[in-house]
Amino acid sequence: MIITELLAILSIAAATGLRLALPLLLIGLMSGPQLWSNVPLLSRLPPALVLGVLATWSMAELMLSKDRYSQRFFQILELFLSPGVGALAGLAVARTFGLDGWINPLIGLISALLALVIQLLQVGWFYRPRRPPLWLFFIVDGLCIALAVLAFDAPNQGGIIALLLLWLVIRTSYLWQHWPRRSKPKP
Numbered sequence: 001m002i003i004t005e006l007l008a009i010l011s012i013a014a015a016t017g018l019r020l021a022l023p024l025l026l027i028g029l030m031s032g033p034q035l036w037s038n039v040p041l042l043s044r045l046p047p048a049l050v051l052g053v054l055a056t057w058s059m060a061e062l063m064l065s066k067d068r069y070s071q072r073f074f075q076i077l078e079l080f081l082s083p084g085v086g087a088l089a090g091l092a093v094a095r096t097f098g099l100d101g102w103i104n105p106l107i108g109l110i111s112a113l114l115a116l117v118i119q120l121l122q123v124g125w126f127y128r129p130r131r132p133p134l135w136l137f138f139i140v141d142g143l144c145i146a147l148a149v150l151a152f153d154a155p156n157q158g159g160i161i162a163l164l165l166l167w168l169v170i171r172t173s174y175l176w177q178h179w180p181r182r183s184k185p186k187p
Helices: 002-018 021-030 047-064 068-096 104-126 134-153 155-177 179-183
Strands: none
Touching: 002 021, 002 068, 002 104, 002 134, 002 155, 021 047, 021 068, 021 134, 047 068, 068 104, 068 134, 104 155, 134 155, 155 179
């Protein structure tokens, strides 16, 4: 059924919105001997090179993203790269589930937009007056891994979590838009 595949695509797109390299690394590792053969651009590169780059970048994301100064570098870079990586991951999951043809551009667009808005939420939280606590970054890492695994093993649950993240993004942006209005004293 197409709903299950779409929920899996939303799950992997949300994972790429949280972290970039980790979901792509998990796609390759969970694909078995095929590795990254379903990922559009990565399938043309040698698997050893892709594995090395994605493993290194994933470790950097997991360890250096907790530091305040390196986090700014990662967030700016991930903000620009998240739509492309989200589209690649969404198309990879679509190919894994056998979806090809006219729907691929739509899948790429939806995946790219979901990854971008989740990444924008993270950047917005970082530039708030109070920085989020350190434990929240570990939850984001765990959620990223869970969403990437659920995209293959339990796509319905992963897609529902991705939709809840989208609701959180919409709700947070609404609160941020009306933030100055609430803090002004009434005459």
